[in-house]
Amino acid sequence: MADLVAWVVELDDEHHEVVFERSEARARVRGARKEGASARDVKARREPRLDAHTPGPVPAQALLDIGWHFECARCYHYVDGDGCQRCADNAEEEAGHEVEWVPPVTRGQDVWCSEACHSADARERAARQLITSAARAEVHQVLPGAQVETVFVNDGTAVVWLRVPGCRGTVRYHWPAGTFRVQLRDHATLLAALRRPALETWESEGGAVHD
Known part of the structure; x- marks a missing residue:
């Protein structure tokens, strides 16, 4: 029996899911079932770079490393592997000159724009x-x-x-x-x-x- 491997199921243009299955057909069925969709309406493609994370879930950092982006768990900015464009733009506007991008922070499957955003989120959650x-x-x-x-x-x-x-x-x-x-x-x-x-x-x- 074949081992589980990573597939990216494309539910629509913006919504992708990583599932671990033995075949494309099984991956489409499993991904579609999670969203209550039909397997005929979704696509699945292999993603060997995520095989090491079988059987899942895949850490957010691993997805950032292959080009995915997320919403910050606190402020909902879009964050990619380089960081947050909006936070960088705001920092440059305040400083009046170009500044280095602040790297994102990940914990498991959650992503924050920066360590400052992560710390603020932790304080707010505690409160x-x-x-x-x-x-x-x-x-x-x-x-x-x-x-x-x-x-x-x-x-x-x-x-x-x-x-x-x-x-x-x-x-x-x-x-x-x-x-x-x-x-x-x-x-x-x-x-x-x-x-x-x-x-x-x-x-x-x-x-x-x-x-």
């Missing part, structure tokens, strides 16, 4: 994680029986989407404001779960706001 943890902890304190579905963090605040026993719709908790948004039909159920009197129904009172 979002702290907010997420704080919001989750507060929800579990005020509603121990609730199930957290998703936490959205933005500009130092968080919205926690909850499933509360007895409520037919999703309940939203706004942190750090400490307010809830709930469908009208679930208003009384949420108040009962919170063990709050009916007076606390206004956002100004720290209670629930119904949609």
Whole structure:
């Protein structure tokens, strides 16, 4: 039986995937399946330079080395093996003269424009994680029986989407404001779960706001 080798599946002009398979036909089927497409609608070509990374995934640096480009994981600039054109242009504009390109930074399958961009992204991720943890902890304190579905963090605040026993719709908790948004039909159920009197129904009172 043939060994797995690297194929680049061309799903469209901009979207390519690397898959490891034994034949072109199997590569097209596997690549198309990942995108819910038909194998007849995609192309596959061999890429021997990536065979060493079987069975995958392929590190971003290896793809940069053969001419691929990525979006920066923080600022979404296009980054190739030389670096980021937009960052270089901005640096030259600030300096008033030509500057050397800053090399990109890779970690696994992620790419950043520079070490500065990578460090800033790490700080922002850590801050979002702290907010997420704080919001989750507060929800579990005020509603121990609730199930957290998703936490959205933005500009130092968080919205926690909850499933509360007895409520037919999703309940939203706004942190750090400490307010809830709930469908009208679930208003009384949420108040009962919170063990709050009916007076606390206004956002100004720290209670629930119904949609």
